[in-house]
Amino acid sequence: MQARSTKWLLVALVGLLAGGCATDPSTPTAEERQALAPTGKLRLGFLANNAVHASVEPLTGELKGPAVDLGWALARRLGVPFETVTYKTVKEMVGSVSRNDWDVISIGINPDRQTLMNFSAPYSQIEIGILVGKDSPVTSMAELDRRGVRIAVLERGDSDVLLTPTLKQATLIRTQAIGDSVEMVRSGKADATSALKTFLIPASEQVPGSRILDGRIAVQDIALGVPKGNDVGARYVARFIDEMKASGYVKASIERARVRGLMAAP
Numbered sequence: 001m002q003a004r005s006t007k008w009l010l011v012a013l014v015g016l017l018a019g020g021c022a023t024d025p026s027t028p029t030a031e032e033r034q035a036l037a038p039t040g041k042l043r044l045g046f047l048a049n050n051a052v053h054a055s056v057e058p059l060t061g062e063l064k065g066p067a068v069d070l071g072w073a074l075a076r077r078l079g080v081p082f083e084t085v086t087y088k089t090v091k092e093m094v095g096s097v098s099r100n101d102w103d104v105i106s107i108g109i110n111p112d113r114q115t116l117m118n119f120s121a122p123y124s125q126i127e128i129g130i131l132v133g134k135d136s137p138v139t140s141m142a143e144l145d146r147r148g149v150r151i152a153v154l155e156r157g158d159s160d161v162l163l164t165p166t167l168k169q170a171t172l173i174r175t176q177a178i179g180d181s182v183e184m185v186r187s188g189k190a191d192a193t194s195a196l197k198t199f200l201i202p203a204s205e206q207v208p209g210s211r212i213l214d215g216r217i218a219v220q221d222i223a224l225g226v227p228k229g230n231d232v233g234a235r236y237v238a239r240f241i242d243e244m245k246a247s248g249y250v251k252a253s254i255e256r257a258r259v260r261g262l263m264a265a266p
Contacts, residue, residue, distance in 0.1 A: 026077070026239050033078050035233035036103050036226070041081040044071035045102035047093060048086030051259045052126065052198050052222060053106050066124060066262075067106035069253040070224065074104065074240055089176055091156045097227055104237060108196075109221045110161045118234035120241035122221030122265035123250045126196045128158055129216050131182070134209025136191040141215045144192065145170045152181035152190035158220050159194035178203075185210060196220055197261035221265060 028036070036042060046053040046067045054065030063084055075082035085102045087093040093107065097116045109119050130151075132138050138149055147169045153159040155174040163172060173190055175181045182203045184190035193200075194217060204210050224241055226233045244250050251264040 026236075026243060028078055028236055031232055032236040033080070035230055036074070036236060037078050037080045038103070041083050042071065042075040042078055042104065043083045043085050043102045044068075044074075045085040045087065045093060045096065045105040046107070047088070047090065048084075049088060051257065052124070052196070052262055054084075055257075065257050066250070066253045069256075070106070070123065070241075070244065070250070071104070073244065073249065074224075074237070077240065090154060091176070094156055103226070103233070105225050106222065107225060108158050109223050109225075110158050112156070112161045113225070115228075117225035117227055118230070119223040119225045120234075120238040121245070122223045123241050123245060124222040124254055125263045125265045126198050126220045126222070126261055127216040128162065128194065128218045128220050129197045129200050130192050130194050130213040131185060131200045131204055131207075131210055132192045132213060133185045133188060133190075133207065135188060136185075138192050138213070141213055141217075149192070150184075150190045152184040152193040154178050154181060154195065158196070159217065162218055163194060182207060198259050201260045 044067065048054065048063065051065060053067035054063040056062070057064050063086070068084065071084065072082055087096065093105070094113060094116070096102065105117065107113060109122065130141065130144065138144055144151070145167050149170040150173055151163065151170055152173045152175055153163060155176060160172065160174060173184065175184070178195050178199050181190070181193040181195065185193050186207045197212065200212050204212050224237050226237060245265070254262055254264045
C-alpha cells in the first residue's frame, strides 16, 4: 500500500483531541457500523500535506485539522478506534479508491470523483482561482483562454478537471504537486497556475510580483466520501455531516484550523 497509515489513540480520547465533544443524535446500527468500519476501526483517507484537511502540529507531530476532527467524531459515533491513511498527491489518493486502503475519505467533490465515490453534503468550501507571474500576459480571467498562454495545474486536481474541457486555446501543463506549479510561475515556465485559493494566497506572498486575479473559476466543495457501492455507509456519513454542521462542530473546527480561504459550507 502506497499510503502511509498512522495509528491513533483509543476513541475514548476523541473529545479531547478534536477540541470538544459533539452530540451523538444518530446512533449507528450494526449494519452501518459494519459498512463503515469492516476491519474493526475507522480508516480515514486525506491529503496529509494540505491544511484544508489537516496539518502537522509542530510541537507534537500530530495531525490536526477539520478532516481529523470529523474522523475522530465519526469513530466515536461508531465506537471503534480511529486510524488516518495519508497521501502525498491527489493522483495517488484518487487512484486508491479500489484498493480498500480506507473506509471514508475527505476530498473535494468533482465530476471525475463522483463516478468513483458517493459524497456527503459539503462541509467546507474554497474558491478556485488563478495566480499569475509578474511578467504574465494574463491580467484578467477574460484573458486566460488565449493562444500561447501556459497554465500549470495539478494533474487530476480540481483545476485540471474543470479547465480541460473548457479551454480551447490556452495550454495546460500538468504537474505532480502544487508546489511544482507555483515554481513554474516563479521561473516563467508558466504564465499562470490555477488552484484552490488556500494554496494561492500564501504562494502569492512567496513569488515576487505575482498576484491572484479577481474572480474565481469555481467553488470547490469538500466532503466526506465512501467508495461507490457502499450505500449503507454513504447514507450514514451524509446524515453525520448534516448533524455536525447543524451543531456548529464543523464551523468551530474550521475556525481552529485558521486556513486562509477555507470557509464552512452552508
